[in-house]
Amino acid sequence: MFVSYKWLQEYVDLTGVTADELAEKITKSGIEVEGVEILNKGIKGVVVGHVLEREQHPNADKLSKCLVDLGEGEPVQIICGAPNVAKGQKVAVAKVGAVLPGNFKIKKAKLRGEESNGMICSLQELGIEGKIVPKEYSEGIFVFPQEAEVGADAIALLGRDDQVLELSLTPNRADCLSMLGVAYEVAAILGRDVLLPESNLEPTAEKAADYVKVTVEAHEDNPLYAAKIIKNVKIGPSPLWLQARLMNAGIRPHNNVVDITNYILLEYGQPLHAFDYDRLGSKEILVRRAHDGEKLVTLDDMERTLTSDHLVITNGTEPVALAGVMGGANSEVTSDTTTVLLEAAYFNGQTVRKASKDHGLRSEASARFEKGVDPNRVQLAGERAAYLMAKFAGGEVLEGTVMVNTLKVEPAVVSITLEKINRVLGTGLEMSQVKDIFDRLQFEAAIEGDTITVTAPTRRGDIKIEEDLIEEVARLYGYDNIPKTLPVGTASGKLSAYQKKRRDVRNFLEGAGLYQTFTYSLTSEEKAAQFALETREAIRLAMPMSEDRSVLRLSIIPQLLEVVKYNSARQNDSLAVYETGNVFLSNGKEVLPDEEEHVAAAITGLWHNHSWQGEKKPVDFFVLKGILEGMFEKLGLNDRIEFVQAQVEGMHPGRTAEIRLNGTKIGFAGQVHPNVQKDLDIKDTYVFELSLKALLAENAEPLFYEPIPRFPSITRDIALVVNKETVSGTLKEIIVTEGAPFLKEAHVFDLYEGDKMEEGKKSIAFSLKYVDTERTLTDEEVTKVHEKVLAALEEKAGAVLRG
Amino acid sequence: MQERLKELQAEAIQKIEQSSSLKELNDIRVAYLGKKGPITEVLRGMGKLSAEERPIMGALANEVREAIASRLETKQAELEAAAVQAKLASETIDVTLPGRPVKAGNHHPLTRIIEEIEDLFIGMGYEIAEGPEVEQDYYNFEALNLPKGHPARDMQDSFYITEEILLRTHTSPVQARTMEKHQGKGPIKIICPGKVYRRDNDDATHSHQFMQIEGLVVGENIRMSDLKGTLEIFAKKMFGEDREIRLRPSFFPFTEPSVEMDISCKICGGHGCSVCKQTGWIEILGAGMVHPNVLEMAGYDSKKYTGFAFGMGPERIAMLKYGIDDIRHFYTDDIRFLMQFAKHE
CATH class of the missing domain: 1.20.1270 (Substrate Binding Domain Of Dnak; Chain:A; Domain 2)
Structure with a gap:
């Protein structure tokens, strides 16, 4: 809502309060003022000039040579490029020395050999947006009414010597979608009175009821419909001050009748509609739901197909307006209109909202109906519009209002105790202070003991319950004045075990060199299913904004590969990133999906790069595995994890492992399939994705100190020759099982698959460490166990010692 | 000799x-x-x-x-x-040659902000509650005093999956769920960080996916002054002891009274600059006293229990704190962006 500071002064005395001060006060007490716009953007020296002569410029087809009286000294010659400049017009002239918006200085000039002493201005050149300039002047200069005084300040006449407060209204304060509503608010803030506008209708002999009959079929949608008839109107431009006010509020002037309805919309917050009575084609108004498939061409010349959800105003048979949203072209007021039917109605907000949404039509009117207009102001607004039509369109307002009124207007009555106000706010207010606040708001308030009973005026439809009263008290008392305390109590807070472990996982991965990313949950249908740990039907939005963001992800890896692609396209082809976040597993369309938190990573390019010492190591599977093992170790779960060779779609068939926790698959790790890499135009990339939910649900063994061995250990290294297909994990398992209880450690320290081996064989070397915590092991004891290990290796895995 | x-x-x-x-x-x-x-x-x-x-x-x-x-x-x-x-x-070496690099990644700036806020509130006795990102219309709107057809639903155009299921538009449904779980008993002191989704075209200031952190305190005798005191501690710890706060009345369907909190602008010291749009103040969060309808719907006796709630956007806080000019940076994950958030301030 744009509020003119000058216009507001008609309703509230603003003496001693500048526009900026007012903005600050309004903001602090509840309605955010987003800005105060100074309309006169540094304009100086623009006056009303009288075009005495106009002739064709001798050297230019599109220019006119004008002689203009500026009200001082001799008339001057001005060259003007506007197509509509004509002799006898009163126009805005920027004199030599004038300044226009953007610090544009007007100088004496020669245009195609002819002297020009100033510039005749369009409204756009004076800083008014083209879309609100009256249509007839939008392609040329603005023409003032003849009564404009030559030499007068054109900026003042256009109402541009004003400031406009831009109010950002929350949905509950629809009352401030009107100048009067703002006036009540400002009056309460300043503790001043509200001056109401006047409507003074002369009685006439003819009666409106003889011209029209009103019937309402849909009372719930339209509890109040009031029609007035104004005869003998002369359509023309409205007074300049009125046009100026509309433009300052961002509304384009049309003609006096339409402008007056818009003016009242701004003043009272009540949308009105003017029909050309003679074009209605009947003496009847019937308000009903539209028939399915019924058509109406609206004022914007669009044909609308209606349904029974939409409320229409009809002439008894044909629709003539989409109620509360837009009028019909068939009954529009034109320059030929002489009799006006003026509609003042109360339409149900939800009905209007539905129609407005279905037709993509949001108007100043629909916005107000949707949020609810003041039921007590509907008729007043109609009266005042009729009065202004009489005054400024020469019309004759016929006696009476033709009306169907089933509207029940019951102001809200709410009681609250002083104790409750102070208990909720943490204040120590006195009843007299509370009473004063309601007086300033012009809410009736009666006190009985500790209880105050407030009757809220109908313009404030947002006041319904105790808390609404508390808010009124708080905002007018001032939030600055409310004390600062803390909740009483001794609650102690901490992270849950899951949250704590999740932080550990993140910290571990970052410590290992990975950067955390945030990517989108919404992706394309195609990507959603790739790399999924668990395939379920993807969850699709009912109305996606684009195909790329239409489906919830089942895996994080596709997004991470996008990150790899993005960065490598920007010369960052060594990258290590990870993300923790939910994937979404459908449980069927009508129920909530399972949201499972995953952790995923992608590593590409050089893992280690210390080039001046000749160390450069590209990422490989074992870099990835090392990180994972470190993470499992940190979580105390290493013993329960297995890496098993696996085939996963989209992954390298020979370089991918399934990761199992207690034998159950929780994720996979490996290289992205070279074909996928090629499609994405990325280099070798290793990825993993795990169910973080499954991983963190598993608890580690309680932490318990294990004595440090006091006795020396004995190490035996063995090189085993096995078939190529035999994996080290199998051998290790045998060693660990057979080596108990003295075997403390066994690890691979060499792998040889070179040409010195027999065809189809390889050598894997293990280092075995034996120790007893109680005493020093003898060589014989170790040998005994070691022999048992070797025997088992041979028997179970065909492993023989390399000679 | x-x-x-x-x-x-x-x-x-x-x-x-x-x-x-x-x-x-x-x-x-x-x-x-x-x-x-x-x-x-x-x-x-x-x-x-x-x-x-x-x-x-x-x-x-x-x-x-x-x-x-x-x-x-x-x-x-x-x-x-x-x-x-x-x-x-x-044996002399050139000590100015670069060392062997030790790998270290770091938190995404949003996690950095979120964990800082989490830790701050944990220190004040809060726990961290989480909830689903795909939510029922009931918890996302109705339980928060936003019945079907409510005009305020327009404020947050949503991604619906079916008529009753949507991507949550705020983290407030976690409040509703937590209260319901507490079965009408207090006290509750939680903060709820999480992803939320709205039908916005991605541009420098809008993102169809973003983070939110909500706080909720419910108990007997929870006062507006408690909210003010809590928010002041948060603002000073998060943005600096020298910052002023101001509460402005506002409107949210799930709180009454509702406020927005501004902090004084650090860049101009409150005199007005382009960052604070010449006002000297920067909007940080929305808050208010839990609406009695919300309490009642979750099974609380609103005569006995009161509560306050607040909600803020980690992206906005990060943008203000670190001077980031485009919200899309958070989701593009350009490594040159991510790497900048490793060190201490």
Whole structure:
């Protein structure tokens, strides 16, 4: 809502309060003022000039040579490029020395050999947006009414010597979608009175009821419909001050009748509609739901197909307006209109909202109906519009209002105790202070003991319950004045075990060199299913904004590969990133999906790069595995994890492992399939994705100190020759099982698959460490166990010692 | 004989002084002090001396031996030290060459902000509650006093999956769920961070997916002043002790009264600049006293229980704190962006 500071002064005395001060006060007490716009953007020296002569410029087809009286000294010659400049017009002239918006200085000039002493201005050149300039002047200069005084300040006449407060209204304060509503608010803030506008209708002999009959079929949608008839109107431009006010509020002037309805919309917050009575084609108004498939061409010349959800105003048979949203072209007021039917109605907000949404039509009117207009102001607004039509369109307002009124207007009555106000706010207010606040708001308030009973005026439809009263008290008392305390109590807070472990996982991965990313949950249908740990039907939005963001992800890896692609396209082809976040597993369309938190990573390019010492190591599977093992170790779960060779779609068939926790698959790790890499135009990339939910649900063994061995250990290294297909994990398992209880450690320290081996064989070397915590092991004891290990290796895995 | 000894001493010492290696020094030792050396030879002639002269000459010979030996020792130490020094000098490296890099990634800036806020509130006794991102219309809207057809639903156009299921538009449904779980009993002190989704075209200031953190405190006698005090602690810890806060009345369907909190602008110190749009204040969060309808719907007696709630956007806070100009950076994950959030402030 744009509020003119000058216009507001008609309703509230603003003496001693500048526009900026007012903005600050309004903001602090509840309605955010987003800005105060100074309309006169540094304009100086623009006056009303009288075009005495106009002739064709001798050297230019599109220019006119004008002689203009500026009200001082001799008339001057001005060259003007506007197509509509004509002799006898009163126009805005920027004199030599004038300044226009953007610090544009007007100088004496020669245009195609002819002297020009100033510039005749369009409204756009004076800083008014083209879309609100009256249509007839939008392609040329603005023409003032003849009564404009030559030499007068054109900026003042256009109402541009004003400031406009831009109010950002929350949905509950629809009352401030009107100048009067703002006036009540400002009056309460300043503790001043509200001056109401006047409507003074002369009685006439003819009666409106003889011209029209009103019937309402849909009372719930339209509890109040009031029609007035104004005869003998002369359509023309409205007074300049009125046009100026509309433009300052961002509304384009049309003609006096339409402008007056818009003016009242701004003043009272009540949308009105003017029909050309003679074009209605009947003496009847019937308000009903539209028939399915019924058509109406609206004022914007669009044909609308209606349904029974939409409320229409009809002439008894044909629709003539989409109620509360837009009028019909068939009954529009034109320059030929002489009799006006003026509609003042109360339409149900939800009905209007539905129609407005279905037709993509949001108007100043629909916005107000949707949020609810003041039921007590509907008729007043109609009266005042009729009065202004009489005054400024020469019309004759016929006696009476033709009306169907089933509207029940019951102001809200709410009681609250002083104790409750102070208990909720943490204040120590006195009843007299509370009473004063309601007086300033012009809410009736009666006190009985500790209880105050407030009757809220109908313009404030947002006041319904105790808390609404508390808010009124708080905002007018001032939030600055409310004390600062803390909740009483001794609650102690901490992270849950899951949250704590999740932080550990993140910290571990970052410590290992990975950067955390945030990517989108919404992706394309195609990507959603790739790399999924668990395939379920993807969850699709009912109305996606684009195909790329239409489906919830089942895996994080596709997004991470996008990150790899993005960065490598920007010369960052060594990258290590990870993300923790939910994937979404459908449980069927009508129920909530399972949201499972995953952790995923992608590593590409050089893992280690210390080039001046000749160390450069590209990422490989074992870099990835090392990180994972470190993470499992940190979580105390290493013993329960297995890496098993696996085939996963989209992954390298020979370089991918399934990761199992207690034998159950929780994720996979490996290289992205070279074909996928090629499609994405990325280099070798290793990825993993795990169910973080499954991983963190598993608890580690309680932490318990294990004595440090006091006795020396004995190490035996063995090189085993096995078939190529035999994996080290199998051998290790045998060693660990057979080596108990003295075997403390066994690890691979060499792998040889070179040409010195027999065809189809390889050598894997293990280092075995034996120790007893109680005493020093003898060589014989170790040998005994070691022999048992070797025997088992041979028997179970065909492993023989390399000679 | 005496002279001969003195001569030998002088000669030996001169040679020692001139020697430049341990080997040379050893040769001198052998030459002068060895069994075949000149001193031994001189002493062999002692038999010709008188009994009186013999001990004197003996003592002198010992003196000369010792002098040479001592000089040898000193010189040896000197040469050894020089040798060590020379070896070390030859081992000199260029310490300005880069070190072997140790890998370290870091938190995404949003996690950094969120964890800072989480820790701050944990310190004030809050727990962290989480809830689903795909939510029922009931928890996202209706339980929060936003019945179907409510005009405020327009404020947050949503991604619906079915008529009853949507991507949550705020983290407030976690409040509703938490209250429901507490079955009408207090106290509750939670903050709820999480992803939320709205139908916005992605541009410099809008993102269809973003983060939110909500806070909720419900108990007997929770006051607006408690909200004000809590928010002030948050603002000062998060943005600096010198920052002022101000509450402005506002509107949210799930709180009444509702407020927005501004903090004084750090950049201009409250005088007005482009960051604060000349107002001197920067909007940080929305808050209010939990609406009695919300309490009642979750099973609380609104006569007995009151509560406050607040909600804020980590992206906005990060943008203000770090001077980030485009919200899309958070989701593009350009490594040159991510790497900037490793160090302490």
